[in-house]
Structure formats: C-alpha cells, structure tokens
Amino acid sequence: MQFVPWQTVADWRCRGCGYCCKLYGVVLGFHEWLNLTKTFGAETTVTELDRFYIKRCSDGSCAFLCSKNLNYFCGLQSMKPNACKIWPFKVLAEPKYGEPKQAEYQYMGHTLYVYADTMCNGLRYGSPTWEFQNNTVKEFTELALGQRENQYKTTRSISNPNQWGRRLFP
Ligand code: SF4
Ligand code: SF4
Numbered sequence: 001m002q003f004v005p006w007q008t009v010a011d012w013r014c015r016g017c018g019y020c021c022k023l024y025g026v027v028l029g030f031h032e033w034l035n036l037t038k039t040f041g042a043e044t045t046v047t048e049l050d051r052f053y054i055k056r057c058s059d060g061s062c063a064f065l066c067s068k069n070l071n072y073f074c075g076l077q078s079m080k081p082n083a084c085k086i087w088p089f090k091v092l093a094e095p096k097y098g099e100p101k102q103a104e105y106q107y108m109g110h111t112l113y114v115y116a117d118t119m120c121n122g123l124r125y126g127s128p129t130w131e132f133q134n135n136t137v138k139e140f141t142e143l144a145l146g147q148r149e150n151q152y153k154t155t156r157s158i159s160n161p162n163q164w165g166r167r168l169f170p
Contacts, residue, residue: 003090003115005102006137010126012088014156017121018072020087022061028052032081039079054081073156082143085151088120089137091144107141114141 028036028045033052036045044063046053055063064075074080092113095103103113114137116123128137135153142148 002118003097004118005098005100006089006105006114006116007102007128008098008125009116009123009128009132011124011129011132012116012120012122012136013124014122016071016073016156018061018065018067019119019121021065021072021074021084022059023119024087025056026054026062026081026083028054028081028083032079035079080151082146085143085154086140088117088123089140089144090115090117091141105137105141107138107145112141 030052033045033047036054044055046055057063057065066073066075074084076084091105092115095113097103097115100113103115105112105114139148139151139153143151143154
C-alpha cells in the first residue's frame with residue numbers, strides 16, 4: 001500500500017480489474033458480520049480475536065468476488081461492507097502521507113485529509129477534475145464519515161446497466 005494526496009489525482013474510475021478484492025482481506029463491522037452470517041452462513045466469514053473478516057478463497061480472493069468475461073464484480077452489492085465502499089481512498093482527521101496541503105479536503109466546515117491507494121488501477125494522475133473534486137471525493141468522504149450508505153460515484157458505472165442488472169463494483 002502506498003498512499004498519495006487526493007490533489008495529485010485527476011480522476012478515479014473503477015475498471016473492474018478485481019485486483020483489490022484479490023489482494024486485501026476485508027474487515028467487517030459487527031453489524032456487517034451479523035448480516036452476512038445471517039444471510040449467507042457463518043462459513044462465509046472468519047473471526048480472529050476481536051475482528052471479523054470475509055472469508056477468502058484458496059487463491060486469496062474474497063469469497064464474494066464474481067466475474068464474467070474478465071470483468072470482476074462484487075456479489076454482495078447492497079450488503080457491500082463499508083471498507084470496500086471506501087477503497088481505494090482513506091479519509092483522515094490528520095495529515096499522514098506526503099504534502100499535507102495536497103491532501104486537505106474541506107467538508108462541512110471541517111478540514112479533512114484524503115488519500116488514494118496507488119495499488120488501484122482506476123486512478124488517473126494529474127490535476128483534479130471538477131467532477132472528481134466535487135462529486136467523487138465528496139462521496140468517498142461521506143461514506144467514510146458515515147454520512148451516506150448509497151454509492152453513486154464510488155462504484156463502477158457501466159454504459160449499459162441492464163447488461164448486468166445492477167451497478168458494479170469492485
Ligand atoms: S477499485 Fe481499483 S483495483 Fe479495485 S477493481 Fe476497481 S480499478 Fe481495480
Ligand atoms: S467489494 Fe465485494 S467482492 Fe470485493 S472484497 Fe468487498 S465484498 Fe468482496
């Protein structure tokens with residue numbers, strides 16, 4: 001993992017490569033864990049000390065990762081954990097990586113620090129577009145702060161949603 005300030009990113013769009021869902025384990029909140037075990041069974045999760053995770057397959061990928069024609073998508077969708085919704089961004093109260101000014105993000109009168117994980121294939125580097133700054137980063141910030149649950153800009157959008165019947169993410 002290597003994080004860069006959001007102001008070094010021109011735009012982000014998920015490419016459905018599935019890389020994140022193959023690479024990282026997903027930590028679940030208690031209620032997320034409860035909902036998953038009730039719906040899909042306890043065998044889809046792993047409990048370690050005081051932490052809950054989604055089970056990973058033998059190749060390391062998330063048990064809910066699906067694919068079709070080399071396009072990867074999340075099998076959970078409406079039950080997608082918050083950690084997955086926020087990926088590949090991180091919203092912090094204090095600066096942590098690189099130049100603090102480049103990470104500053106003003107939200108509801110507060111200064112936050114937003115970073116992107118360079119492991120994601122959906123990042124395009126450069127000066128932030130208006131859309132990225134005012135819609136995409138805002139939505140990631142609201143998800144991270146618990147101000148919203150629904151994803152619009154932070155999930156993969158496709159030109160023909162009926163092809164899949166739903167919006168996609170990884
Ligand atoms: S979020 Fe990034 S790494 Fe994950 S599937 Fe989309 S493009 Fe790939
Ligand atoms: S986005 Fe879905 S498939 Fe990917 S790690 Fe999260 S739960 Fe698993």
